[in-house]
Amino acid sequence: APSALYLVVEERRLDPGNEFIPVKEKMRLVVECVAEGGTPQEEARLLWEPAGGAPVTMAGGVAKSRYTIDSLQRHHHNSTLVCILHHPALQAPANASLRLDVQ
Numbered sequence: 001a002p003s004a005l006y007l008v009v010e011e012r013r014l015d016p017g018n019e020f021i022p023v024k025e026k027m028r029l030v031v032e033c034v035a036e037g038g039t040p041q042e043e044a045r046l047l048w049e050p051a052g053g054a055p056v057t058m059a060g061g062v063a064k065s066r067y068t069i070d071s072l073q074r075h076h077h078n079s080t081l082v083c084i085l086h087h088p089a090l091q092a093p094a095n096a097s098l099r100l101d102v103q
Contacts (some may be wrong), residue, residue, distance in 0.1 A: 001065075001089035002038035006007060007031055007081075007096050014098060022101045026071050031082030035063040045086040053083075077102040 007066045009021060023029055033053075035044050046056050046065040053067040054055055067081060082097040 002035045002044060002085060002094070004034070004036040004088055005083070005085050005094050005096050006034055007083060007098055008034060009098070014096075016096075017072075018047050019098045020101055022103055023072055023076075025074060025102050029069045029072055029100075031067045031081055031098065033065045033067070033085075035085050037061055038063075038087050038089055040088075043088050047084045047086070049080075049084065050080040072100070072102050074102060076100050084091075 009029070009041040033046050033048070035046060038044055041058060041061060041063065044056065046053070046063060048065070048067050053065050056063050056065045065083065069076065078099060080097055080099045082095050085094040
């Protein structure tokens with residue numbers, strides 16, 4: 001099974017539990033979801049809620065998917081982005097999430 005699932009914002013890995021992200025209105029936000037390990041690796045599927053995000057890329061035992069919001073708006077405030085990992089070795093899907101604090 002995959003050994004780690006986490007989100008990366010502006011090159012920083014988010015700590016579990018540190019889900020509230022302060023962001024500026026009108027800025028571009030790119031969130032990367034990373035799943036490490038797990039075999040077969042190509043069986044890892046990363047999905048986003050709300051739906052969107054780039055297709056999954058695989059390299060060196062790591063699966064990644066990016067979610068981009070080109071221009072953050074007030075209506076994004078308090079919204080939650082969730083990355084969901086499906087893998088045959090997991091009994092239930094795993095997920096990592098963050099909540100946007102648009103300032």
